[in-house]
Amino acid sequence: MWTIDELVERVGAALTAEYPGAPNGRVRDVPDRRAVRWYATTGLVDRPSAMRGRTALYETRHLLQLVAVKRLQADGRTLAEIQAELAGATDDRLAAVARVPEGLLPGGEQPLEDTARPRFWATPPTSGSSSDPAWDVGRTSPSVTVDVAPxxxxxxxxxxxxxxxxxxxxxxxxxxxxxxxxxxxxxxxxxxxxxxxxxxxx
Structure with a gap:
């Protein structure tokens, strides 16, 4: 995994290959930290995969998403069009659009999964049990559970x-x-x- 600075650096390196730059002056050729956070807020890019203290960590899918967005912008596509096209895209689809040089991927490997990351926040929680104290109302009533809507x-x-x-x-x-x-x-x-x-x- 990478910090946001390391991710931005890899995005810049990936875009040096076959990248003519943005078609106008309204968008950055290479996204900065602020742009990465904004893309995550709007859903163009997944949220960070993990946190190390207060440091957000990113991985291969984020790199593919960011490079794919910038390549499509370079083709003159608007952010709304890009979001519609890439919503729910598999890693293979993102890799085809992004064309990230193999050496910039972890271990020089292509993404392993051919499915989009599961939307864990949209999956209803399972009912609790006595083995899951986070869902138990109390130790004295292990059969009573609380279902919380996601x-x-x-x-x-x-x-x-x-x-x-x-x-x-x-x-x-x-x-x-x-x-x-x-x-x-x-x-x-x-x-x-x-x-x-x-x-x-x-």
Whole structure:
């Protein structure tokens, strides 16, 4: 696993191969730490795999996601289009888009799994048992358990002006178009109040 700085360094090294750069000045050629965190917030990139103290740790899938995003941006695709295309992508699909040189992958290996990472936060917890004290109401009543509903999975819908709308579930491309249309009055209001980033309309 890598720290965010090590991940950004690998992304930069991967993009030196076959990368013409972003088609305009509104996006960074190579994502920085802030961009990586923002991509994770909007769902373009998975959340960190683990934490070491307060240090977030990343792995191969994050590298593939970031490089794939930048390669598609270099082709002129918007973030909304990229998110729709890569949502739920398998590691093999990400590897095909990212074209990361083998030497930058751990051990020079290709990703092992051909499936997207399971969305653990969307899986309901199992009922507790006496062997799982976290779910027991008390030691004196091991048969009484509490079912806790999982938090709703949120997907970031990228709107013009750098605005991100978080919605439960995974909207389709048609949903994203409808949301962008419906959000126009809100975006106008945010813009008049100086609450949008006019540099980032993708």
């Amino acid at each position: 938090p709703a999975a949120l997907t970031g819908v990228v709107l013009p002006g750098g605005v991100v709308l978080l919605v439960p579930g995974t909207p389709s491309p048609a949903d994203r178009v409808a949301i962008a249309t419906a959000a126009r009055p809100l975006l106008d209001l945010l813009s008049t109040r100086g609450l949008t980033d006019e540099r980032d309309s993708s």
